[in-house]
Amino acid sequence: MENPNEKRRQELEKYFDKKGPFVFLRVAQMKRAWQQKNRRELTWWESTYIPTVVSGIWLTSKHFFRNLTLHILHTVGLFKDIPASATYQYPEQPRPLAKRLRTRHRLMKREDGTPRCVACMMCETVCPARCIEITATEHPDPNVEKQPAEFILDLGKCVYCGFCVEVCPEDAIRMDTGKLDTSEYSRESMIYDKKRLMEE
Amino acid sequence: MSDILIKFLLASGTLFIMFNIAGLLTWVERKQSALMQDRIGANRASIFGFKAMGLFHAIADVLKMLSKEEFVPAGANKFLFNLAPYLSVTFALVGFAAIPIGNQLIMGARVIELQAANLNIALIYIFAMMSMGVYGVVLAGFSSNSNYAFLGGMRGAAQMIAYEITMGAAIMGVIMVFNTLDLQQLVRAQGEYLLGGWLPKWGIFVQPLAFILFLTAATAETKRTPFDLPEGESEIIGYFVEYSGMKFGMFFLADLVETVLVAALMTTLFLGGWQVLYLHPDGFHFPWGAIMTLPHLAVVGLGVLAFFLKVSFFIWFLMAVRWTLPRFRYDQLMNLGWKILLPVSLINIAVTAIIIILLR
Ligand code: SF4
Numbered sequence: 001m002e003n004p005n006e007k008r009r010q011e012l013e014k015y016f017d018k019k020g021p022f023v024f025l026r027v028a029q030m031k032r033a034w035q036q037k038n039r040r041e042l043t044w045w046e047s048t049y050i051p052t053v054v055s056g057i058w059l060t061s062k063h064f065f066r067n068l069t070l071h072i073l074h075t076v077g078l079f080k081d082i083p084a085s086a087t088y089q090y091p092e093q094p095r096p097l098a099k100r101l102r103t104r105h106r107l108m109k110r111e112d113g114t115p116r117c118v119a120c121m122m123c124e125t126v127c128p129a130r131c132i133e134i135t136a137t138e139h140p141d142p143n144v145e146k147q148p149a150e151f152i153l154d155l156g157k158c159v160y161c162g163f164c165v166e167v168c169p170e171d172a173i174r175m176d177t178g179k180l181d182t183s184e185y186s187r188e189s190m191i192y193d194k195k196r197l198m199e200e
Numbered sequence: 201m202s203d204i205l206i207k208f209l210l211a212s213g214t215l216f217i218m219f220n221i222a223g224l225l226t227w228v229e230r231k232q233s234a235l236m237q238d239r240i241g242a243n244r245a246s247i248f249g250f251k252a253m254g255l256f257h258a259i260a261d262v263l264k265m266l267s268k269e270e271f272v273p274a275g276a277n278k279f280l281f282n283l284a285p286y287l288s289v290t291f292a293l294v295g296f297a298a299i300p301i302g303n304q305l306i307m308g309a310r311v312i313e314l315q316a317a318n319l320n321i322a323l324i325y326i327f328a329m330m331s332m333g334v335y336g337v338v339l340a341g342f343s344s345n346s347n348y349a350f351l352g353g354m355r356g357a358a359q360m361i362a363y364e365i366t367m368g369a370a371i372m373g374v375i376m377v378f379n380t381l382d383l384q385q386l387v388r389a390q391g392e393y394l395l396g397g398w399l400p401k402w403g404i405f406v407q408p409l410a411f412i413l414f415l416t417a418a419t420a421e422t423k424r425t426p427f428d429l430p431e432g433e434s435e436i437i438g439y440f441v442e443y444s445g446m447k448f449g450m451f452f453l454a455d456l457v458e459t460v461l462v463a464a465l466m467t468t469l470f471l472g473g474w475q476v477l478y479l480h481p482d483g484f485h486f487p488w489g490a491i492m493t494l495p496h497l498a499v500v501g502l503g504v505l506a507f508f509l510k511v512s513f514f515i516w517f518l519m520a521v522r523w524t525l526p527r528f529r530y531d532q533l534m535n536l537g538w539k540i541l542l543p544v545s546l547i548n549i550a551v552t553a554i555i556i557i558l559l560r
């Protein structure tokens with residue numbers, strides 16, 4: 001699978017590419033660096049503010065007309081691959097996430113649908129926020145010995161450190177759902193139980 | 201009787217158009233700043249799923265402001281506090297009365313000047329009204345019983361007086377060249393051509409320095425960045441810091457109306473008002489000899505269209521300036537006003553006078 005971040009990085013690189021359409025940004029950067037090194041009094045012409053005002057308005061107008069043209073072209077369905085803005089329209093268009101980003105937890109399942117967790121209490125012990133609460137019970141299979149009767153994870157307290165995932169001997173808990181918007185109307189509904197954690 | 205009716209229609213029409221342009225400017229400002237900064241801008245407000253490119257945000261804003269609590273701080277002078285926003289808006293709006301939006305319209309025996317108030321001292325009238333606008337600012341700052349508001353009011357007063365003088369001195373050159381204070385006459389005088397009929401005798405070509413001076417001073421007059429020291433959101437919030445609801449909205453509206461007024465004034469004084477290039481009362485007379493006759497109504501319509509296009513250009517320009525340049529420091533502002541712009545405008549008057557006498 002292609003990494004969405006890589007794509008974003010390439011886009012940004014295009015932004016600062018020497019041959020790209022934003023080369024003037026680069027030039028302005030270099031000019032500023034040069035000016036920083038060679039500071040001097042303003043000349044008469046510069047102290048009228050006119051050259052800087054004109055160059056500033058020139059810069060912003062370039063962006064204005066470029067984006068305006070692109071927006072108009074987009075509405076008629078042309079050049080959709082050139083973005084007209086640098087922003088994401090968040091709920092409709094989520095930001096690309098890194099593959100290893102720690103997002104909301106999930107509990108893994110065995111083939112028969114029971115949780116993979118053996119209720120060893122490692123994650124509960126290591127959790128710095130003390131937000132995991134496990135009630136253990138016996139597993140019907142004597143080879144497995146234990147399973148969680150209830151697995152409560154308070155996402156309102158969790159600091160997303162990922163220690164629980166690191167410490168788990170059974171690879172039973174993972175933080176790879178890609179969900180970041182754990183917003184709820186009350187603190188109680190931020191507390192996830194076993195059923196909700198196993199949903200996906 | 202019908203004279204009064206026509207005047208009434210003209211006045212209400214002008215007011216209606218200008219009000220709507222000012223209201224639309226909240227949208228223009230958001231969208232233009234967004235495009236300039238590679239963003240998209242407000243686009244969420246919708247009516248039955250129609251978003252209309254965020255146009256409804258202007259309506260949503262007004263509804264929000266109307267339904268908010270009208271807060272009057274303790275210790276404020278209630279009468280002056282309530283009066284200030286009305287003064288601001290009123291003086292910004294009445295200025296439009298003297299702006300000519302088109303040439304005279306001839307209907308049968310009746311000649312209608314497309315200008316709400318046909319004053320022969322229109323320019324002085326507009327300047328008087330614009331300088332009255334400072335009372336809104338000062339009263340708001342003075343009556344809210346808040347140090348920040350007071351600071352904003354004082355800054356506003358000092359700034360507007362300083363730049364008012366430059367503005368007045370800058371248009372002296374234009375008045376001298378065109379020899380009139382009547383804006384309709386002034387626009388008509390800009391219909392002449394120089395350089396063998398190629399260059400229109402617009403204010404910007406005969407008084408380029410005055411144009412730059414006027415542009416700067418007028419931007420300061422609208423109290424918007426880079427001259428937004430009376431407001432200065434990031435430092436003192438400004439003279440309207442204690443206002444809430446629609447009264448705050450009125451200050452906001454006054455700013456936008458002033459932007460439109462200044463754009464219209466600049467169009468009238470320097471860009472030939474309703475003059476279209478090479479358009480004479482009976483049609484186009486191109487300098488290379490071609491003639492294209494047009495009916496009277498089309499000529500007048502083109503003029504009105506040209507006027508509004510020029511105004512839109514200036515509004516666009518003022519917005520671009522507002523979203524590009526950073527704010528001045530207060531001492532820089534005063535230095536620029538008193539030590540640079542005022543002397544330069546006086547020199548401009550002297551040079552113009554000498555040239556006019558030499559040409560005579
Ligand atoms: S991510 Fe960290 S804080 Fe959250 S449950 Fe796991 S160990 Fe606890």
Ligand code: SF4
Nearest residue numbers: 117118120121123168
């Ligand atoms: S560390 Fe893993 S196996 Fe142990 S209780 Fe936590 S989730 Fe279950």
